[in-house]
Amino acid sequence: xxxxxxxxxxxxxxxxxxxxxxxxxxxxxxxxxxxxxxxxxxxxxxxxxxxxxxxxxxxxxxxxxxxxxxxxxxxxxxxxxxxxxxxxxxxxxxxxxxxxxxxxxxxxxxxxxxxxxxxxxxxxxxxxxxxxxxxxxxxxxxxxxxxxxxxxxxxxxxxxxxxxxxxxxxxxxxxxxxxxxxxxxxxxxxxxxxxxxxxxxxxxxxxxxxxxxxxxxxxxxxxxxxxxxxxxxxxxxxxxxxxxxxxxxxxxx
Ligand code: MG
Numbered sequence: 001x002x003x004x005x006x007x008x009x010x011x012x013x014x015x016x017x018x019x020x021x022x023x024x025x026x027x028x029x030x031x032x033x034x035x036x037x038x039x040x041x042x043x044x045x046x047x048x049x050x051x052x053x054x055x056x057x058x059x060x061x062x063x064x065x066x067x068x069x070x071x072x073x074x075x076x077x078x079x080x081x082x083x084x085x086x087x088x089x090x091x092x093x094x095x096x097x098x099x100x101x102x103x104x105x106x107x108x109x110x111x112x113x114x115x116x117x118x119x120x121x122x123x124x125x126x127x128x129x130x131x132x133x134x135x136x137x138x139x140x141x142x143x144x145x146x147x148x149x150x151x152x153x154x155x156x157x158x159x160x161x162x163x164x165x166x167x168x169x170x171x172x173x174x175x176x177x178x179x180x181x182x183x184x185x186x187x188x189x190x191x192x193x194x195x196x197x198x199x200x201x202x203x204x205x206x207x208x209x210x211x212x213x214x215x216x217x218x219x220x221x222x223x224x225x226x227x228x229x230x231x232x233x234x235x236x237x238x239x240x241x242x243x244x245x246x247x248x249x250x251x252x253x
Contacts, residue, residue, distance in 0.1 A: 001174060001182045003200030008107075009241050009248065012202065015052070015109035016239060016250030019100055022046050023113050024253050026072075026100075032092050032118045036074040039098070040085040043072040047102060055101040055108055055179040065222030073099035073112075080208050080216075080233025081170055081225040092118035095128070097208075097235040101179050108179050110204040111251035112237035124232055126162075127211055131236040134158035134187075134207035142205065142240050142247040146197050152189025155207045159188070165214040170225075172205045175239050197242050202250070206237035 004012065022043060030039060047054055054071040068084065075083030075097040076090070083097065090096065094117050101110035114128045137154040151172070159166045172185030183195050187207050210216070215228035227233055241248040 001195070001201065002176055003198055004176070004202055004241065005200060006243075009200070009202070009243065011105060012107040012109065012241070012250055015102060015104035015107045016252070018050050018052055018104050019102060019109040019111045019239070020251045020253045023098060023100055023111055026098055027113060027115060030090065030096060030117060032090055034090050034117070036076070036085040036088045036090070039074050040070045040072050043100065047071055050104070052102040052104045055103055055110070059179070063218075063222060068223065073097070075099070075224065075233065075235070077232050078226045078230050079224050080210060080227065080235055082223045084219070084221050084223040090117045093121060094118070095124045095232050095234065097233065099235060099237065106177060108175050108177065109239045109251050110175055110179060110237060111239060112206060112235045114234040114236065123211060124234070127164075127209055127232060128234040128236075130159060130162045130164060131207045131209050131234045135205060135236040135238060138205045138207065139238065139240055139247050139249060142197060142203070142242050144197055144199050144242060144244065147192055147194050148183055148185055148197065149189045149193030150191050151205060152186045152194070153191040155205075156188030159207065159209055164209050164211070167210070167214040167216060169216065170208070172203055172237075175202050175204050199242060199244050201242045202239065203242075204237055204239050206235065208233060208235035
């Protein structure tokens with residue numbers, strides 16, 4: 001686990017701003033009829049224009065059948081994480097999750113949003129809103145002296161309190177020169193457990209939920225992760241620095 005100095009946190013700001021700005025732009029532009037490949041192409045164009053570097057394109061963990069090859073994750077409806085952009089045009093009422101991580105000047109920022117294109121189903125809005133509230137509650141607990149377990153418990157508490165079950169297989173992580181570092185930040189856990197939060201720790205906090213199951217399955221591409229029962233998913237993520245003045249959301253939009 002690495003801790004960042006205030007000067008390093010300052011150096012991390014442009015990555016956070018760029019990720020925030022890109023997600024805000026895509027949120028505005030994506031609509032009924034947008035192809036997922038167009039979202040990837042647009043994100044790639046913005047990356048090139050900014051001189052940023054994608055964290056995804058060459059990413060090849062053990063669970064992926066090949067390097068990711070795209071610059072943004074586009075997960076639609078029952079897909080919730082690691083959605084590999086493919087030839088699909090968004091339809092009225094589709095629930096879209098975009099997860100985006102880049103490096104700017106050698107520092108990474110990572111953030112995700114979910115939204116509905118066209119006419120939303122109330123259940124989808126509730127799901128999205130719950131992931132957002134879980135993220136907000138988690139960020140509030142991201143203060144010096146608390147523990148990783150406090151963040152996990154905050155997320156799990158909001159999610160379970162709203163009748164959802166939580167999958168803890170994938171969660172938050174340290175962010176710095178690379179996209180994934182220690183510590184792991186599980187999306188549920190016990191207060192007061194795990195590592196103490198210290199000044200200068202930078203973590204991605206990323207609650208994600210499925211409507212009626214905690215079970216997941218993978219597409220044959222080895223990437224796109226879906227609910228086991230076809231119910232829909234939502235995802236909210238920010239990169240957060242723990243500072244003497246409290247949590248600093250580097251990817252605030
Ligand atoms: Mg992410």
